[in-house]
Amino acid sequence: MDGxxxxxxxKYHATAWEFVEKHKGEISWSLVAINPPLVFCPVIHPVADISSLNTSETDFIATVLTPYAGGKTDDALASQGFCWIDVRNLADAHRLALENADAGGQRIIVSAEAYFWQDWLDAANSLSPPPDRPLPKGRPGAGKSAVHQIQYDARKAQRILGLKYRTKEETLRDVLEDLKVKGW
Incomplete structure (x- = not known):
């Protein structure tokens, strides 16, 4: 393919690496690429309503709260997903990359794990104490038998950065509390 x-x-990514290579004798810093999958989190910036959120967060909230309204069937919940990271872990990865010289010149994938949407419903329904709102159940456990099409190797983030990931339960608890505070 022609570039x-x-x-x-x-093109942006290639240009950054090309720039560093071309000017390595002139610059006193190194480039680090932190590569996340979908990013989920409680929202800390001001937003008017759920429709003002980015696509991954909107899909996440809609699926955890009302998957059928979002068009996801039980089969889709058990077979559709991707990989995820909590935005606070993504922020930690950037900070750790700045603090760790071994990160220089690296391309680092940061991903907590692969998921199916049913896994999130199962985790949400297992929270203790339980959420103060009813949550959909889907087909509990159905995601466990499905095969992930994508699984990122994020060991470099743990090895070089020492990155520790939040669990689904931690992220869910904080997202649900954030939604409650916002009145959504």
């Missing part, structure tokens, strides 16, 4: 036909984001 001119590449997506703009790919």
């Amino acid at each position: 001119r036909a590449a997506p703009n984001i790919a």
Whole structure:
């Protein structure tokens, strides 16, 4: 493929690495690429309502609270998903990369784990104390037998950065509390 036909984001990434290589004798810093999958979290910036959130957070909240309204069937809940990270872990990864010289020149995948949407419903329904709102159940445990199509190897983030990931339960508890505070 001709590089001119590449997506703009790919050109941006290639340009950053090309710049560092071309100017390595002139710059006193190194480039680190932190590569996350979907990012979920409690929202700390001001937003008017749920529709003002980014796509991954909107899909996350809609699925955990009302998957059927979002068009997800029980089969979809048990077979659709991706990989995720809590935004606070993503922030930690950036900080740790700045503090750790071994991160210089590295491309680092940060991903807590792969998931199916049913896994999130199962985790939400297992919280103790339970959430103060009814949550959909889907088919409990159905995601456990499905095969993940994508699984990122994030061992480099643990090895170089010492990154520790939040659990689904921690992220869910904080997201649900945030929704409650916001009145959503």
